[in-house]
Amino acid sequence: MNAIKFLAAAYIATWLIHGTYLTTLVGRFQRVRRELAELGKSGQRRM
Amino acid sequence: MNEASSSLLSVTFATLKKDIRLEWRSKDALNSMLFFSLLVVVIFSFSFDPLAEESRLIVGGLVWVAFLFAAVVALNQTWARELRNQVLDAYRVSPAPANALFLAKVLGNFIFVIVLEALMTPLFVIFYNLHVLGPAWQLIPLALLGTWALVVNGTFFAAMSLRTRNRELMLPLLLFPISIPAVLGMVAGTTAVLTGDNPAHFYIVLLLTYDVVFTTACLGLFETILHAE
Amino acid sequence: MLPCAWNHPLQYTHLSIGVPSKPTNSVSEPATTNIIVRDLVKQFGRFAALRGVTAEFAAGRFHAILGDNGAGKTTLLRALAGLAHPTRGEILIFGKSPQAACREIGYMAHPSLLYDEMSGMENLRYFAGLYGIAGDKRSEGVIRSVGLDPELARPVGQYSQGMRQRMSLARAILHDPKILLLDEPFSNVDVHSAREMVTLLRSMRDAGKTIFAVTHQALLLEGVADEFIWMQAGQIVDRTDSVHGPRLSTAVNTQQAEVL
């Protein structure tokens, strides 16, 4: 029974790590997209 | 080829002479290194109060950790000297080979750290009541090769961290992971000699391999690092 | 490689002190182009210091580079010296890359590029070694030519600003380069020393050197420099014969007037 606990812990840990990384990736994507949009806007203003 | 190598040698020695002269005038690196490792010895002797047998087992680690940290202090100093007034740029615009600068810095640091070790070793012997059981002469190649291993990579990574923000912090971050095999070799080798349990030959070979591999790599890549901008 | 062969022994050893006399650029020889800059871009992450500089510069002339802070003057100079690798574009000096032509280039930066703890002579002796120049004669001559005393034992760190600038210039001309790149040579120097320096530079130009000087004190170079290069926002926006000469951009004109 104890073994199952360790197994579950390992699975949760694995996907927690991957999930955290993917979340940060999504956050970084959003920030870059926002910056790109702002650049586009200010570029138009200049034109 | 011959002329190139002679200019390498002459520039190396000119730079080494200049570094030693500057160090002699300011004594920044040596003083801070000495005081730092003295502190380490004292603090360690307070935190561990071992018997003679136990100290043989742990002192190899203690000695090298103290020297490692002290070397980092010295390594940060060597390039800081070149950054004041941006003198490094004067070197970079000259036709002198990049590796001459690197070799001079490595030799300079090597001399400083060896001097430090020569001064600190008696202290360790006194504080930890050391008595070597193995062949003591093997400590000399271990010390020379180990110091070279620390200094050659340390000089390289100090040059690398010159170009980073918070560079004093970067050096240990870069240096320590790469130095793990060398540190293991030095510590295990020293312990082996002190306890006399097993031969230290392998560790000497390991350090030699490490030195050869990384000296080659440093010489191959230093020019790129120096001129990266 | 041989140490630099001295094409013309120090011709500018005699410093004439005083206000520079009227223009000497009556040079009418067809100047040869020997420095070519093509579409030079230098980017530092989110900031571009140079944005496509294209220009050709003639040999044997005195170029003054003017512009606001952050216009890319220093970066251009560093790129010419081979210190900054361009993100894009190329520089040809006598048909070679700046690194390959390093023996022809003397570079004087805003900081002194000298070791504060050593005397002037000790400094020059070390740098002469880097260029493979044996013997102290050349170093002593260069120190005299900038109006300092080679016997001075004081470390450079204790020099006055003017002396330090001159010693820095001595280091730059140590190997007798054909091209001199000077970054703010007159900053923090009193007017008298600045004028001396200008005279010295002019005599070097007359000896056949090509000089690039980044400066904020453009008036000092009026009548001395052959050409004024105006930089703005990482580009060369104009090249004129005099500080007050005709200019394409009026924006530069007004901004520069404030500086002067």
Add this chain to the structure above:
Amino acid sequence: MKRGFIILSVITACLLAYAGYQALVVAPTERTMGDVQRIFYYHVPSAWTAFLLFFINFVASVQFLASAKPSRQAVAKWIVIAIAIIGVIAAFLPAVQEQLKSTGMRPSALATTVLMLPVFYFLIGKWFPGQRLDMLAVTAAEVGVVFCTVVLVTGPIWARPVWGIWWATGDIRLTSTLVLWLIYVSYLVLRRFSNSAQTQMLAAALAVFGALDVPLVYFSIWFFRTQHPQPVIGGGGSIDPRMLHILLINWVSFLCFAFLVCWARFRLELLRRQVEDEYAMESLGEAASTGARASLPLKRNAS
């Protein structure tokens, strides 16, 4: 491009679900370790993926360093080819075959592994020209560190019930993986803290140092262990073919997953650099856009 990404992510999700089901339910329970052994189906593929990514990082870094100078590029090319040829020949030498027998590796397997080096080298050089090499290097290092973290976390969780301790300092695989992780974390830290104009060369040089360090770490710990016998050493023995099968399925699905993450990370890097470039042009653009400069005198002679 975008559709390909979505299709691939759906396939990967299915694969991962199937592989997870196989690993957790279908796979036979190991006799001595029990259910804990199932951690292997995650742990081992993650490790292989991480090593593969670090290898890609190394190759991309070498390519990037070589691409700075044409002469260096030629030298690097011939070194890679020479290593491949020597490796293939060496794999079939009787002396080496003796050595291989003890590890249970076939010579053909070694030869194929060695041949991977030039294949990777040239393919990466072809597909990722110039700046993209550096982007590939960051991507591989970052995703590699994530997978390596998984390995380092699941490792002790497996070791605790089986060995009775969380961490065995003398164990080769554990310690060398930890060192590898440390090296690549310092790589990422360097990339973060160096000035942007210089980051790429410095990082590439550090990657080469890291790659040189790994065999030495492995070698030193191996000797350290033979000198100081450890209380526990992971059991060897042959593996059940069914287990191997499931392990491979898991590996394929993890590879797909890693590829997907790398793809996203690479896209992010592309976008990031695009933003950087546009900012750079913008930062000076405002001042420059005030006047038209169509006719610049490019060449002026003394007049």
